[in-house]
Amino acid sequence: MMMPTKNKTHATILLVVCVAVAAAFNVAAAELQRFDHLPVKADGSLDILVIGDWGRRGLYNQSQVALQMGKIGEQLDVDFIVSTGDNFYENGLIDEEDSLFDESFTQVYTAISLQKQWYSVLGNHDYRGNVLAQLNPVLTHKDSKWLCLRSFIVNSGNVEFFFVDTTPFQDKYFTEEDQKYDWRGVLPREEYLSNVLKEVEMALEESSATWKIVIGHHTIFSAGSHGNTQELVDRLLPILEAKEVDLYINGHDHCLQHITSQNSQLQFLTSGGGSKAWRGEVKQWNPNEMKFYYDGQGFMALRVTENEIGVAFYDVFGEIIHSWSSSKHTHMDF
Numbered sequence: 001m002m003m004p005t006k007n008k009t010h011a012t013i014l015l016v017v018c019v020a021v022a023a024a025f026n027v028a029a030a031e032l033q034r035f036d037h038l039p040v041k042a043d044g045s046l047d048i049l050v051i052g053d054w055g056r057r058g059l060y061n062q063s064q065v066a067l068q069m070g071k072i073g074e075q076l077d078v079d080f081i082v083s084t085g086d087n088f089y090e091n092g093l094i095d096e097e098d099s100l101f102d103e104s105f106t107q108v109y110t111a112i113s114l115q116k117q118w119y120s121v122l123g124n125h126d127y128r129g130n131v132l133a134q135l136n137p138v139l140t141h142k143d144s145k146w147l148c149l150r151s152f153i154v155n156s157g158n159v160e161f162f163f164v165d166t167t168p169f170q171d172k173y174f175t176e177e178d179q180k181y182d183w184r185g186v187l188p189r190e191e192y193l194s195n196v197l198k199e200v201e202m203a204l205e206e207s208s209a210t211w212k213i214v215i216g217h218h219t220i221f222s223a224g225s226h227g228n229t230q231e232l233v234d235r236l237l238p239i240l241e242a243k244e245v246d247l248y249i250n251g252h253d254h255c256l257q258h259i260t261s262q263n264s265q266l267q268f269l270t271s272g273g274g275s276k277a278w279r280g281e282v283k284q285w286n287p288n289e290m291k292f293y294y295d296g297q298g299f300m301a302l303r304v305t306e307n308e309i310g311v312a313f314y315d316v317f318g319e320i321i322h323s324w325s326s327s328k329h330t331h332m333d334f
C-alpha cells in the first residue's frame with residue numbers, strides 16, 4: 001500500500017530520530033572495561049592494599065610507607081594493590097618518557113610482595129599533567145604492575161570493585177584560573193559525567209557480588225582539609241546508597257580516615273597517606289560517625305572472605321592504628 005507522501009516523510013524522520021537515539025544510547029550505555037582478578041588463595045579469601053596520594057620521588061615518607069607496605073604485603077600475601085589517585089606530584093606526568101614514573105613508582109615500590117597488579121585511578125594532580133600518558137599501555141610495558149584507567153571494574157568473585165573517575169565531577173577545576181587541566185576525553189563534560197554515572201549504576205545493578213566496593217580519588221565525606229565533595233554527595237552517593245554499596249574508598253585528603261554512615265551500611269574510607277601528610281587541619285565531625293582520623297602517613301589493607309570484610313589502617317611504622325570488620329550471611333549454616 002502506498003503511503004501518502006506526508007506520512008512517508010514523517011516516517012523517515014521518525015526512523016532517523018530512532019537511529020540517532022539508539023546510537024546515542026549505545027554510546028551512553030557503553031560498558032565499563034572489566035577485569036577478572038579472582039582470589040588465588042585456597043580458602044577463597046582476597047587481600048589487597050590501598051594507597052593514595054603518593055608519587056614524590058620517595059620524599060615525605062613515601063619510601064617509609066612503601067617499605068611497610070612491602071612487609072605487610074608479604075605477611076598478608078596480597079593479591080593486588082589499589083591506588084586511589086594523585087599518582088604523580090605536583091602535575092602528573094609530562095609524557096610517557098617522564099622520569100617521574102620510574103623515580104616515584106618503579107624505584108619506590110620495590111618489595112617482592114608489591115610486584116602484583118596495581119589498579120589506579122586518576123587524581124586531580126594527575127589531570128594537571130598529560131592524562132593520556134598515565135593511561136598509555138607504554139607505561140605497562142615499562143613496569144608490568146602498572147595499570148591506570150578512568151572508570152572500570154575489577155571482579156574478584158565475592159567482591160566487585162567499581163573504579164570511578166571523580167576529578168571531572170568537581171566544578172572548581174573547570175573555573176580555576178591558576179591551574180590547567182587536561183580534559184581530553186572528558187568534554188563535553190556533562191555528557192561524560194552522566195555516562196559515568198549511568199555505567200556505574202548499571203554495573204552495580206547487574207552485580208551479584210556479596211560485597212560491592214566503589215573507589216574514587218575524591219572524598220564523599222571527609223573531615224580533612226578538602227572536606228566533603230558536594231558534587232559527589234549530590235550525584236554519586238544516592239546511587240551507592242540505592243545499590244547497597246558496602247565501602248566507598250578514596251584518597252585526596254592526605255590522611256587515613258573511617259566515617260560510618262548512620263542510615264546505611266556504607267562506610268567511607270580515606271587512604272590518602274602515601275606521602276606528604278600532617279596538614280594539621282581537621283574539621284569537627286559527629287562522633288557517632290567518625291570512627292577514626294589520622295593526620296599522618298600510612299596505607300590500608302582490605303581482606304574479604306565469603307562472609308566477612310575487614311579493613312586495617314597501618315602507619316609508617318607498620319603498626320595497625322585502626323581496624324573494622326563486618327559480616328553478611330550468604331548461606332544458611334546448619
Ligand SMILES: *[C@@H]1O[C@H](CO)[C@@H](O)[C@H](O)[C@H]1NC(C)=O
Pocket residue numbers: 060061276277278296297316
Ligand atoms: C615521617 O613520619 C614520622 C612518623 O610518623 C613523622 O614524625 C615525620 O614528621 C614524617 N615526616 C614527614 C616529612 O612527614
